[in-house]
Amino acid sequence: xxxxxxxxxxxxxxxxxxxxxxxxxxxxxxxxxxxxxxxxxxxxxxxxxxxxxxxxxxxxxxxxxxxxxxxxxxxxxxxxxxxxxxxxxxxxxxxxxxxxxxxxxxxxxxxxxxxxxxxxxxxxxxxxxxxxxxxx
Amino acid sequence: xxxxxxxxxxxxxxxxxxxxxxxxxxxxxxxxxxxxxxxxxxxxxxxxxxxxxxxxxxxxxxxxxxxxxxxxxxxxxxxxxxxxxxxxxxxxxxxxxxxxxxxxxxxxxxxxxxxxxxxxxxxxxxxxxxxxxxxx
DNA sequence: CAGTATCCTTAGGGATACTG
DNA sequence: CAGTATCCCTAAGGATACTG
Numbered sequence: 001x002x003x004x005x006x007x008x009x010x011x012x013x014x015x016x017x018x019x020x021x022x023x024x025x026x027x028x029x030x031x032x033x034x035x036x037x038x039x040x041x042x043x044x045x046x047x048x049x050x051x052x053x054x055x056x057x058x059x060x061x062x063x064x065x066x067x068x069x070x071x072x073x074x075x076x077x078x079x080x081x082x083x084x085x086x087x088x089x090x091x092x093x094x095x096x097x098x099x100x101x102x103x104x105x106x107x108x109x110x111x112x113x114x115x116x117x118x119x120x121x122x123x124x125x126x127x128x129x130x131x132x133x134x135x136x
Numbered sequence: 137x138x139x140x141x142x143x144x145x146x147x148x149x150x151x152x153x154x155x156x157x158x159x160x161x162x163x164x165x166x167x168x169x170x171x172x173x174x175x176x177x178x179x180x181x182x183x184x185x186x187x188x189x190x191x192x193x194x195x196x197x198x199x200x201x202x203x204x205x206x207x208x209x210x211x212x213x214x215x216x217x218x219x220x221x222x223x224x225x226x227x228x229x230x231x232x233x234x235x236x237x238x239x240x241x242x243x244x245x246x247x248x249x250x251x252x253x254x255x256x257x258x259x260x261x262x263x264x265x266x267x268x269x270x271x272x
Numbered sequence: 273c274a275g276t277a278t279c280c281t282t283a284g285g286g287a288t289a290c291t292g
Numbered sequence: 293c294a295g296t297a298t299c300c301c302t303a304a305g306g307a308t309a310c311t312g
Binding site for chain 1: 137138139140141145146147148149151152153154155156157158160162163164167168186187188189227230231233234235237238239240241242243245246247251252253254255256257258264
């Protein structure tokens with residue numbers, strides 16, 4: 001493993017694991033996308049749009065990055081109509097425990113501060129019994 | 137605990153624990169700021185600027201948010217010159233294990249991809265012996 | 273020392289229409 | 293169905309000078 005230290009005594013942003021990790025799986029959308037796949041084991045473009053308040057362009061960008069960074073796999077089924085399934089790679093699955101702990105922390109703080117919590121996330125994370133009607 | 141579900145079958149962004157947690161401690165700078173305090177138990181404005189590649193305005197903003205969200209405490213010592221110390225609250229300390237796991241994940245991926253890792257972070261996180269000259 | 277104030281730039285996201 | 297393409301917009305960040 002190589003070590004750098006750019007600006008003498010100052011941490012170099014380009015070589016910081018936090019920056020790397022956060023860019024790869026900890027932005028505004030990726031935890032939700034990853035967890036949506038995790039819950040269903042695999043899922044599709046139109047289903048993300050049904051479950052997450054994300055626009056098409058932003059979803060497409062995030063899916064491409066997640067694929068490029070090796071967290072998800074894109075599989076095309078040449079049917080009519082076309083079907084594409086996204087699933088987690090082994091690497092993708094390694095972030096799930098971290099996502100769980102982030103979710104649990106946010107959840108505790110929101111409860112402590114009296115902020116209501118969304119039912120979909122609660123089902124996805126096992127804090128509420130799963131209601132299939134939410135996930136179709 | 138109250139549960140909401142805004143748009144019927146779609147997760148509501150404002151009530152999602154990921155969104156909350158990421159806003160509070162998982163942006164571009166906060167992990168570094170929190171960890172800088174954690175390593176020294178308390179630290180000061182000018183020392184952040186020496187160790188982290190952040191500008192004054194952005195540092196000030198992030199410190200205010202961290203204080204407002206209850207992760208850090210600001211203590212003023214009325215000396216000449218003025219001295220201000222930032223330290224972690226109990227809540228602030230609860231994010232450190234999560235930060236550790238995020239760091240460790242990013243670190244592993246960077247190693248796997250042949251990306252060099254910054255020495256300051258490695259010392260802060262115990263992967264390299266601490267060299268005091270880096271932290272003054 | 274510990275910050276504000278000011279001005280500027282840009283990446284990221286949002287809405288909507290369109291395509292293979 | 294699974295995406296692009298286009299246009300717009302604003303919050304976040306960067307540089308630098310200044311203040312109590």
